[in-house]
Amino acid sequence: MNRPELVCPAGTPSAMRTAVEAGADAVYCGFQNATNARNFPGLNFTVPELEKSVRHAHNGGTKVLLAVNTFPPAGKVDLWKEAVDTGAKLGVDAFIVADIGVADYIAKNYPDIRLHLSVQAAASTPEAIKFYCREFNIKRVVLPRILTVPEIKTMADEIPCEIETFIFGNHGLMVEGRCSLTNYITGLSTNMDGVCSPAAQIQYIKDDSGNLTTKLGEFTIDCFSCDENAGYPTICKGRYLTPAHDGAYYAFEEPISLNLSTLLPDLMAAGVTALKIEGRQRSRAYVKSVVTAYRKAVDNIMAGHNPEISDLLALTEGQKETQGAFKSKAWR
Amino acid sequence: MPPPPLFAIQPVLRRIVNRVATDNPDMFGRLGPHYNAHFVIDPVNLPFVLVLRPDPDDLLLDARQRNDIPPHDAKVSGSFLDLLMLVDGDLDGDALFFARDLTITGNTEAVVCLRNALDDIDGSIAENISDMFGPPGRAALGILRRAKQRNKSE
Known part of the structure; x- marks a missing residue:
């Protein structure tokens, strides 16, 4: 070896x-x-x-x-x-x-x-x-x-x-080099600008109960309850609400x-x-x-x-x- | 309990920020357009916060009462020991964030720039600062480091 x-x-x-x-x-x-x-x-x-x-x-x-x-x-x-x-x-x-x-x-x-x-x-x-x-x-x-x-x-x-x-x-x-999720939301390209979830468009909002909402541009990526560990605010790690699922679920992958x-x-x-x-x-x-x-x-x-x-x-x-x-x- | 008097620590904070800036002039390049942003550093277990403006031509590190926090661009909150270990390159900021031990609000890009600027400083900022205050400074750092060690092993 x-x-x-x-x-x-x-x-x-x-x-x-x-x-x-x-x-x-x-x-x-x-x-x-x-x-x-x-x-x-x-x-x-x-x-x-x-x-x-x-x-x-x-x-x-x-x-x-x-x-x-x-x-x-x-x-x-x-x-x-x-x-x-x-x-x-x-x-x-x-x-x-x-x-x-x-x-x-x-x-x-x-x-x-x-x-x-x-x-x-x-x-x-x-x-x-x-x-x-x-x-x-x-x-x-x-x-x-x-x-x-x-x-x-x-x-x-x-x-x-x-x-x-x-x-x-x-x-x-994700299929690397071909992921356009960031581009879809921010207009910046992971593949051409080298930026995945640009920090300038990320917002962390903590409420009085300690819950943390992460947003990229206008889109909410996740909402972590006060006793939950957090992940990066990237779309591929987001937890979303859709009519097809009961409650929020990780559409692509989890943190x-x-x-x-x-x-x-x-x-x-x-x-x-x-x-x-x-x-x-x-x-x-x-x-x-x-x-x-x-x-x-x-x-x-x-x-x-x-x-x-x-x-x-x-x-x-x-x-x-x-x-x-x-x-x-x-x-x- | 009445808020603690802060006038005594202001000159100390000024000496600290000037020393870090003099020793590490290259760090300011990493701040990009955020060199004159106002950061509130909030050690949540202390009765006051720190206000930082890392502008090399107009440096500011000021202690403020919690009821006297000025307008700011971003705020970084965590326990005093975690923040100290973070600045000293002993802890990873992302890991603290994942564990929910570090909270960031306001301009995220400014915070990322500040983090990268501080992380590029070699050695121990805390040690350099403690040296400024001679044996009492080094003794204080020793006490903090023992607390850090206990913190790590818990």
């Missing part, structure tokens, strides 16, 4: 330093603009920050993967090319891409820099992945969170590139986080090359706890011991965790 790469989130330079210190093999990050799928206010890196951070990460033996994984709208592709050119100049180890135009630009102009296919490309069949490998020399695919471990193993035998899977964080069951700690040995045996922790929008406290826990678990497995991962429930959305489709497609 090969030692998998632990790929960790970095939303700020401080989070990146924390991840490096906690034992990340690779960190992924983005610039402060629409070229990446976590274009949140106050998050991400300026060019000078990334320059320093790449140096720091490399000194610690950690690779830096630059997410350029949104889809440029017509006429605006220069911003994506500029992000790629800058990343190449700063010495990033790989680009994470979803758009075929961006992938083509990198493959032609920077053939020596690795290309990883983002989960935003939603490539989930051997045929689609082989196409990306053939056309753009993709070295690694980040798989959507919809496949079981046996399906991932079969995939590993059929495709000519490495596999990266999410192991912790957002459950992400819950992925945690594959107990499936780690199976994933590693299935041929997964890299294990990804989601959460560039989270704090350095989250990065420290999750990366430390998974670093220890992976090292224990490699040494032939029990993973013994620490309890991460407090960091999960809604304080609930699942193995999702990785365990069984009947998860819900």
Whole structure:
């Protein structure tokens, strides 16, 4: 069994330093603009920050993967090319891409820099992945969170590139790169602007009894009673009233986080090359706890011991965790 | 019970906010257009609130009585220890929100910017502040940290 790469989130330079210190093999990050799928206010890196951070990460033996994984709208592709050119100049180890135009630009102009296919490309069949490998020399695919471990193993035998899977964080069951729910309500696109549920349009309203209503634009996403755990104010995690159901129900998915700690040995045996922790929008406290826990678990497995991962429930959305489709497609 | 006199802590708060700003000039870039927003920081188990305006050219950190809260753009409420651990990078704000231990009202984007700006500060803000007040400051921090530890293990 090969030692998998632990790929960790970095939303700020401080989070990146924390991840490096906690034992990340690779960190992924983005610039402060629409070229990446976590274009949140106050998050991400300026060019000078990334320059320093790449140096720091490399000194610690950690690779830096630059997410350029949104889809440029017509006429605006220069911003994506500029992000790629800058990343190449700063010495990033790989680009994470979803758009075929961006992938083509990198493959032609920077053939020596690795290309990883983002989960935003939603490539989930051997045929689609082989196409990306053939056309753009993709070295690694980040798989959507919809496949079981046996399906991932079969995939590993059929495709000519490495596999990266999410192991912790957002459950992400929408068809990634194609979700238009935020766009429908706010006019901003998750896929082109990099913004899912823009903070500027989120409202939290707490009543005198302690009940919390979360709204995106004019739409109520959920109403949590005072003793109920909360989730992110994203439409896909909303609880809605419809004539077809008695009471409010979760139309897409409930607030819950992925945690594959107990499936780690199976994933590693299935041929997964890299294990990804989601959460560039989270704090350095989250990065420290999750990366430390998974670093220890992976090292224990490699040494032939029990993973013994620490309890991460407090960091999960809604304080609930699942193995999702990785365990069984009947998860819900 | 009469409200506590706050005049004594105002100069201390001014020193604290000036020190954090001087030590971390880069943090203001993350505030974007919200650098001059007014934030109310509400430690729900204390008898007063704090008003913060993180404008590098016109910094403000002021204690106010609960019956004297000025107009503001956003409010962040939680227990004093949770807020301290949050600012110090020891706790995750999203996790506190999920557990309903942190409440945000008003301009959510301004709060997200402030959170990201503070989270990008390396090391311990609390330690730097306690150093400003010498041995009594460090002793006070020690007491708080022991309380934090008890809080974590509960």
